[in-house]
Amino acid sequence: MTAVKLPGELVLVTNREPYSHERTSKGIIxxxxxxGVVSALDSTMRKTGGTWVAWGSSKADFENGDVVKVPCSSxxxxxxxxxxxxxxxxxxxxGFSNRTLWPVFHLFTxxxxxxxxxxxxxxxxxxxxxxxxxxxxxxxxxxxxxxxxLSLVPSxxxxxxxxxxxxxxxxxxxWNTFSKIPWRDEIFNGLLGSDLIGFHTKYYAxxxxxxxxxxxxxxxxxxxxVHHGDRDVKIxxxxxxxxxxxxxxxxxxxxxxxSKIKGEKIIFGIDRLDYTKGILERMLxxxxxxxxxxxxxxxxxxxxxxxxxxxKVEEYRTMKHELDESVGCINGEYSTVxxxxxxxxxxxxxxxxxxxxxxxxxxILVTPIMDGMNLVVKEYIAAKDTGVVILSEFAGAAxxxxxxxxxxxxxxxAIAEGIKEAVEMPEDEKxxxxxxxxxxxxxxDINWWMEKFFSEWQKLYIPAHxxxxxx
Ligand code: ADQ
Numbered sequence: 001m002t003a004v005k006l007p008g009e010l011v012l013v014t015n016r017e018p019y020s021h022e023r024t025s026k027g028i029i030x031x032x033x034x035x036g037v038v039s040a041l042d043s044t045m046r047k048t049g050g051t052w053v054a055w056g057s058s059k060a061d062f063e064n065g066d067v068v069k070v071p072c073s074s075x076x077x078x079x080x081x082x083x084x085x086x087x088x089x090x091x092x093x094x095g096f097s098n099r100t101l102w103p104v105f106h107l108f109t110x111x112x113x114x115x116x117x118x119x120x121x122x123x124x125x126x127x128x129x130x131x132x133x134x135x136x137x138x139x140x141x142x143x144x145x146x147x148x149x150l151s152l153v154p155s156x157x158x159x160x161x162x163x164x165x166x167x168x169x170x171x172x173x174x175w176n177t178f179s180k181i182p183w184r185d186e187i188f189n190g191l192l193g194s195d196l197i198g199f200h201t202k203y204y205a206x207x208x209x210x211x212x213x214x215x216x217x218x219x220x221x222x223x224x225x226v227h228h229g230d231r232d233v234k235i236x237x238x239x240x241x242x243x244x245x246x247x248x249x250x251x252x253x254x255x256x257x258x259s260k261i262k263g264e265k266i267i268f269g270i271d272r273l274d275y276t277k278g279i280l281e282r283m284l285x286x287x288x289x290x291x292x293x294x295x296x297x298x299x300x301x302x303x304x305x306x307x308x309x310x311x312k313v314e315e316y317r318t319m320k321h322e323l324d325e326s327v328g329c330i331n332g333e334y335s336t337v338x339x340x341x342x343x344x345x346x347x348x349x350x351x352x353x354x355x356x357x358x359x360x361x362x363x364i365l366v367t368p369i370m371d372g373m374n375l376v377v378k379e380y381i382a383a384k385d386t387g388v389v390i391l392s393e394f395a396g397a398a399x400x401x402x403x404x405x406x407x408x409x410x411x412x413x414a415i416a417e418g419i420k421e422a423v424e425m426p427e428d429e430k431x432x433x434x435x436x437x438x439x440x441x442x443x444x445d446i447n448w449w450m451e452k453f454f455s456e457w458q459k460l461y462i463p464a465h466x467x468x469x470x471x
Contacts, residue, residue, distance in 0.1 A: 006454055008140035008163070010050035013133055015097065015149035017079060018042045019070045020058035028060045030072030034307050034348050035272065036375045037147055037169050043243040043446045045077045053132045055093075056081030082132045084125060091121030094313050097149045103315075104181055105148060105170045106276040106370040111315055112180075119183055123152060126190070130156035137162050142457065145194070152186065155193030165457050166194040167238070170372040171396070172204035175214045188215055192228045196457050198238040200373045200396040205237050234460060238453050239400055240373050244445040247382035250355040258360040262339055265300045265423050268361030270354070270376055271368075272309035273346070275319050278367040278392060278409040279306060283326045283342065285367075285415030290334055290341060293420060298339045300423065302365070303357065305345045320346070358383035363390060363422045367409040371395040377404070381441045386434045388422040390415070400440055403433040 018038050021028050032042070045052055052070075056062055061081055069075035084092065095118035103111040130153050137143055143162045145153045147169045154164050168191075178184055188211065191197055199205045205224065213219050218227040224235040258266070267286070271277040286302045306323065310316045327344045334341045349357065358364070364380040364387065373396035377389060381401075389404035391397060398406055407418045 006048070006142045006458065008142050009138065010045075010048045011053065011133060011137045011141045011143045011162075012041060012045060012050065013053045013129060013143065013145045013150060013153060014038070014041065014147060015055055015093065017054035017056060017058075017061070017081060018045070018052060019072060019079065020056075021060040021063065021068075022058050023060045028063065030070070032071070035309075036373070039242070039375055040240050040446060040449075041146065042071070043246070044450050046071070047447070047450070049077050051078040051080055051136050053080045053082065053129060053136065055084055055129075057084075057089075078136075080132055080136055082128050084128070088121050088125045088128075091115075091118045092125035093149070094310065096122035098310055098313050099315070100181070101148045101151075102170070102276075104177060105173055107171075107173065107177060108275065108369075109177060109180055111275075114182055123186075126150060126152035127156060129153050133157050134160055152190035153193075155190045158193040163457070163461060164194045165196040165198070165453070166191055167198040167453070168204070168208075168372075169200070169240075171370055172199055172207045172211075174207050175211050178207075178211050179214070184211075185215065188212070192217075192226065192233050194233060195231075195460050196234045196236060196453075198236050198453055200237070200239050201399045202237050203399070204372075204396070205235050208235055234456070236453075236456050238449055238456075239396065239444060240375070241441065241445040241447075241449045242375055242378045242382060244382045244442050247355060247358075247379055250352070250359075250383070257356050261301050261303070261343070261360075263299045263301050265296075265362045266360055267300065267302045267363045267365050267419065267422075268304075268357055268380075269302070269365045269367075270305040270349075270357065271307070273306040273316065273320060273323070274309055275315060276369050276371065278369045279304065280319070280322055280326055281369070281409055281412060282365055282367050282415065283323070283330060285412045285419065286342065287330045287334075288412055288416040289419045292416065296423070297334065297341075298336065300341070301339075301343060302341060303343045303345075303361070305347070305349055305357065307348045308346060354379070355383050361387065363388045363419070365390050365415075365419070366395060366397075367392045367407065367415055368395050369409050371397075373397055377401065378441045381434070381437050384434070386431055388425055388430055388434070389437060390418045390422055400444070401437055403436040 016038055019030050019032055021030055066081045068079050070079045099113045129150055141162050143164045145166045154166055209219050212226045226233045327342050331340055331342055358380045366377045377391055377397050391404035391406055392409040393406050405418045405421055407414045
């Protein structure tokens with residue numbers, strides 16, 4: 001249990017649901033969904049209880065009504081599902097969320113599509129989520145809205161006088177980039193319906209304050225406050241952590257997996273298959289490493305797991321083809337009868353296997369082009385006793401994890417050099433750096449994050465003391 005408990009029920013709102021109900025030949029099964037936001041928040045909800053409002057995206061989700069108790073194995077909180085039509089899924093989710101906002105906020109503006117139909121459905125879907133919140137929230141509720149899919153919800157529910165906070169899980173870009181969105185005012189005003197808005201890093205929070213100024217809001221930079229009409233909106237920095245205990249409590253059973261992979265060193269990468277994660281660049285860097293360091297041929301393997309993600313969105317299908325081709329080319333060129341340089345899996349893995357992969361890996365390779373935080377790197381550090389981390393300077397996690405080998409993900413040469421440094425790092429240095437990283441991940445875990453956010457949030461409702469001695 002956490003020390004900081006909110007004095008009212010928590011109503012959490014996200015696009016993705018934490019658990020889906022799926023029909024199989026064995027009947028309806030309940031499955032945990034993959035993704036950073038769900039990973040972080042399921043741990044939170046298990047501790048606080050309350051209601052989670054999310055899109056019921058699976059066919060069997062509504063078979064027993066729109067409200068269920070989850071996690072299915074040991075229910076401790078309520079999931080209220082929102083039903084979206086096919087048109088809303090297409091234009092709100094795959095369209096505005098994933099083909100407009102996602103690329104813009106990850107600096108892939110050339111991929112962004114600005115389409116009025118997308119926008120209209122985004123407004124409509126946000127209205128549905130807002131209504132679902134109003135159905136379950138009471139005057140005492142603390143409503144916590146998450147991520148870029150739901151930026152309009154705070155201002156839509158504001159009239160009902162709930163306490164509202166928002167957490168933005170992806171990067172917040174500078175005004176130069178944000179200003180390209182034709183609906184920038186609506187999005188910004190939507191978010192400002194919150195009393196507190198959280199980001200992963202100082203840099204994103206500064207960008208947000210800069211955008212507020214550019215849009216004409218009065219900003220108090222020292223106190224990180226945006227004045228919006230007669231209200232103050234507090235902007236805060238809360239780098240998300242992981243459920244540290246969950247990763248340390250798994251016993252080491254990685255030797256079975258390890259013995260099946262040839263060579264002295266295993267490098268590991270696991271991501272949703274997404275163009276922002278830098279997976280293609282990682283493959284090219286590994287190829288360059290093998291070319292420049294032939295002594296490592298047959299002795300090193302890159303294991304890359306990619307989870308299918310947003311598979312109906314064109315850019316993701318294109319990227320999958322490119323990745324298939326790239327892995328095929330590299331393996332075709334360098335494989336021998338008893339060595340395959342890259343082992344590539346396009347599938348989700350269970351939690352148990354995820355931890356086995358982390359434990360067997362000598363090096364984790366995390367090279368996103370842009371990433372709000374990145375939980376994979378923290379999970380690896382928690383799961384291992386020692387290891388080496390190669391981390392993109394453009395992952396939010398790089399602001400904290402400075403003992404990693406930090407690389408520029410656009411620079412293939414730098415990543416290849418990083419791999420060399422990692423596999424040849426002296427034991428002493430490896431241990432020293434890893435212990436420092438482990439200390440940080442242990443200290444700022446998911447409980448720390450939640451407590452920091454909740455205590456900042458509650459403070460906003462404590463009435464200020466009248467100044468003593470004033471007339
Ligand atoms: P994501 O973009 O989803 O999250 P990330 O933070 O790396 O990215 O989290 C991915 C999660 O999915 C991890 O918990 C990982 O273990 C899991 N995962 C990935 N591939 C998997 C697979 N094949 N099988 C099973 N599990 C898999 C968004 C932002 C991030 C931010 C988080 C949290 O884009 O920047 O860190 O939210 O705020």
